[in-house]
Amino acid sequence: MQVRGLALNARQQVFGGDTGSGEFRDTSGDTVDQALRQAFRALDHGLYQESRGLAQSVLIAAKASMDLHLEAKALACLAHCDRVTQRLRRSSETARRAAQLFQRVGDTEGETMALNTLCHACMLLGRNDEAVEAAMLSVTLCDATSPTPTTVVAHNGLGMAHCWSGNFEKADASLETAIHLAARCVRPMSPYQPKLNQLWVEAARLADARYQTGAMPSLKRMSALVRECRRLERSGDELTFMPGMLPIARTISVSMKGLYSAWQGAIDNARIYADRAIGSLGGTMTWLDALVRWVLAELAWAQGDWEGTEAAFVEMRNCASAVEHEQLACLAQLLLIQVFELQGKTAMAQLEARSLRARERRMSAESMNGREAVVKWQLGARQSERHLEQALMASKQFERWSFEDALTGIANRRRFEQALAERLPTSVAASRPLTVAMVDLDHFKAVNDTYTHQVGDRVLKTVATVMASSIRENDLAARLAGDEFVVLFSDADADAAAEICGRIRDAVAGFDWDSIANGLHVTVSIGVSQAVAGDTVETILHRSDKSMYTVKPGWVPTSLAELAG
Numbered sequence: 001m002q003v004r005g006l007a008l009n010a011r012q013q014v015f016g017g018d019t020g021s022g023e024f025r026d027t028s029g030d031t032v033d034q035a036l037r038q039a040f041r042a043l044d045h046g047l048y049q050e051s052r053g054l055a056q057s058v059l060i061a062a063k064a065s066m067d068l069h070l071e072a073k074a075l076a077c078l079a080h081c082d083r084v085t086q087r088l089r090r091s092s093e094t095a096r097r098a099a100q101l102f103q104r105v106g107d108t109e110g111e112t113m114a115l116n117t118l119c120h121a122c123m124l125l126g127r128n129d130e131a132v133e134a135a136m137l138s139v140t141l142c143d144a145t146s147p148t149p150t151t152v153v154a155h156n157g158l159g160m161a162h163c164w165s166g167n168f169e170k171a172d173a174s175l176e177t178a179i180h181l182a183a184r185c186v187r188p189m190s191p192y193q194p195k196l197n198q199l200w201v202e203a204a205r206l207a208d209a210r211y212q213t214g215a216m217p218s219l220k221r222m223s224a225l226v227r228e229c230r231r232l233e234r235s236g237d238e239l240t241f242m243p244g245m246l247p248i249a250r251t252i253s254v255s256m257k258g259l260y261s262a263w264q265g266a267i268d269n270a271r272i273y274a275d276r277a278i279g280s281l282g283g284t285m286t287w288l289d290a291l292v293r294w295v296l297a298e299l300a301w302a303q304g305d306w307e308g309t310e311a312a313f314v315e316m317r318n319c320a321s322a323v324e325h326e327q328l329a330c331l332a333q334l335l336l337i338q339v340f341e342l343q344g345k346t347a348m349a350q351l352e353a354r355s356l357r358a359r360e361r362r363m364s365a366e367s368m369n370g371r372e373a374v375v376k377w378q379l380g381a382r383q384s385e386r387h388l389e390q391a392l393m394a395s396k397q398f399e400r401w402s403f404e405d406a407l408t409g410i411a412n413r414r415r416f417e418q419a420l421a422e423r424l425p426t427s428v429a430a431s432r433p434l435t436v437a438m439v440d441l442d443h444f445k446a447v448n449d450t451y452t453h454q455v456g457d458r459v460l461k462t463v464a465t466v467m468a469s470s471i472r473e474n475d476l477a478a479r480l481a482g483d484e485f486v487v488l489f490s491d492a493d494a495d496a497a498a499e500i501c502g503r504i505r506d507a508v509a510g511f512d513w514d515s516i517a518n519g520l521h522v523t524v525s526i527g528v529s530q531a532v533a534g535d536t537v538e539t540i541l542h543r544s545d546k547s548m549y550t551v552k553p554g555w556v557p558t559s560l561a562e563l564a565g
Contacts, residue, residue: 011397037078043084052081055203072101072110074111079117084248086286086323093123098536099134109150114142116157119394124287126326126363128165128185132406135161147181156194159201164327165407166457167203172198192232196249199225199256206263210337212516221317226260229253251280251288258295262302270299290319295337309339326363330356334454360453405479407457408464416478420488420537434531435489435497438544439467439504442523442552444483451517458516463508463524470504485524486544494530527554 035058041050059074075098082091095118102111115138124132135158142151148175178194202222209217233253277292297312317332323501333498340349403415411419423434441447441463448456460483467477467485478487486503487496505524513520527548531540 007153036077039081040413043081045433048081048085052078052085055081063287063417068101068377069105069107069110071536072105072107072114073100075112076110076117079114079121083117083120085284086325088121088125088324092118092127095121103434108141109148112138112150112154115141116153119157119161123161123164124325124327126330126360128161129406130164131161133159138408144266147184149185152178152182152185152189152194156197159194160197163197163201163204166208166454167461168201168408170409171201175201190232192229196229196253196256199229200252201257203256204331207335211334219260222260222263226257231255238388241399244342247280247282248286248288251277251291254280255288255291259298260296262295266490267299267302270295270302271321273317274299285323286318287320287325287328289325290316290332293319294328294332294335298562306339306343310336313339327361330359330363330454332358352364357449357452364453369522405464409462409483410468410479410481411476413478413480416476416486417487419476420540423488423490424531424535424537424540432491433493433496435492436529436531436540436544437487437489437493437497438527438529438541438548439463439485439487439500439501440552441483442525442547447520448520450518455517455520459513459520459522462511462516463522464473466507466511467504470507471500475500486541494528497530498528501528525549528550 007151035054039051039054039058042048042054044330046262047311055074055077055541059071059078062068062070075193077094079091079098082088082094096116099111099114099118102108110135110505115134119134119138122134123130127310135154142148142154155174155178159171159178161171162168162174163171175194175198181193181447182189182191182194193319202225205221206217206219230322250345253274254273258277260269260274261267261270272403274292274295277295281288283294290493293312293316296318297309300312302308313332313336317336318330320326320328320332333352337349337352339354340346403411405412426432439461444456444459460479464477465487467487471477471487471489472492474490476490478486478488480486487497487501489500492500505526508522508524513522517529525548527544527546527550529540529543529547
């Protein structure tokens, strides 16, 4: 094949002689750029091993010449190869290393693309917080006033990260931004990729709503998105994907149309699209095999074939697990639980729910490990005088990280502590009251254990929304960690803050929690503390925390000091 020959030729240009000699010749200029272009071009032709081998060759050459920028480019190519071939854990680690090197050498565009690959790998692995954070940093690095294809890709990635985090509204908004930016590029880009992803988001939203309510919502928006994608496909404007991604997009397209047809009750059309989806699969199993099983399951469901539905969802779960697509595996398990419940198979539904909770715990642990890796890299940079410049650049990069909590959308701990530290001295000096309220969900562990972590996440997002809508314009609501929230009240003494906190407590208790899960009930405990002279962030938070525990259900003081509060 022509691409195979070009890849071999490019590798020989980098190393000299045959590809087995290992002799380094030249890694600068057009030779290396050509080698990496051939690696990406090989992906478009399905030559995954050739592509990865060529990128590995460039990586070896870069290390031999101690060229950090070239090393970053080779790592980014390898990460993308692994992303396309579903080696997601390897892709995430390689992409992180590439982003760090791009940041060190000051290549913002390269860092942005590496972060996009990191986001994609993490979100499929179920490491949602890590994925959203990488995507938000990627977006922050871009200049939206002069959009480029990289800017479009960054917003597209943020949209999908929000989707897999369960925030469908933010997902759709980010993808709409990507579509708008695509039209504003110097050479306008096709909106097909973010538009197709909007179709995916809508399908995920509908499946989630059906699981939560037991009924399929209106298909009106999905119908409009199907028509728009079909129009772009017929115009040929969809042919502008990243290397290796166009075949994936085609399978996604026919699969989404198959889901829509099945949900619409158009069985014949659903069969046609299901057959096309099956025909689009390659010889090697990928996450697309799991996606096609979803279409087959919905087709069987629409025909009342419960045995076929169960079998297809089990295959979907197993395929997704085999290729590390934890998110699709979770979706398969949720839908399988619903199918079991509809048939009255309570024991099987409970067994699948326990398996799902175990999967969610593993995903959470992996996400924590990924974050620890970033922290260790940063600490290592700071501990070495030789890497002082690197540490300074890294600190600037962290300044760019979002102040928004990835799950709930309100401020995160870093934003809250910064705001409190800024306002404390001014408040005390000017005699302007400043009050902090600690908000903690009661018995939240039982919610996760009883209803799964997905329901727990929905509870956290709902509580955050209630808090944000109950406070004043100049107040700040934030999520500290887990089920702990906090509110910073400016120009409010303890009595005024307590009145607002009462509204928050009543609004949470009065929310229709059955709309999320039958039998669910959520309450919060709130402790209030007003700032005094000499207070620090730590001392006022500590007093608020102690105050909160005195009103917690079942609280018993263990000492006179605690009783005094």
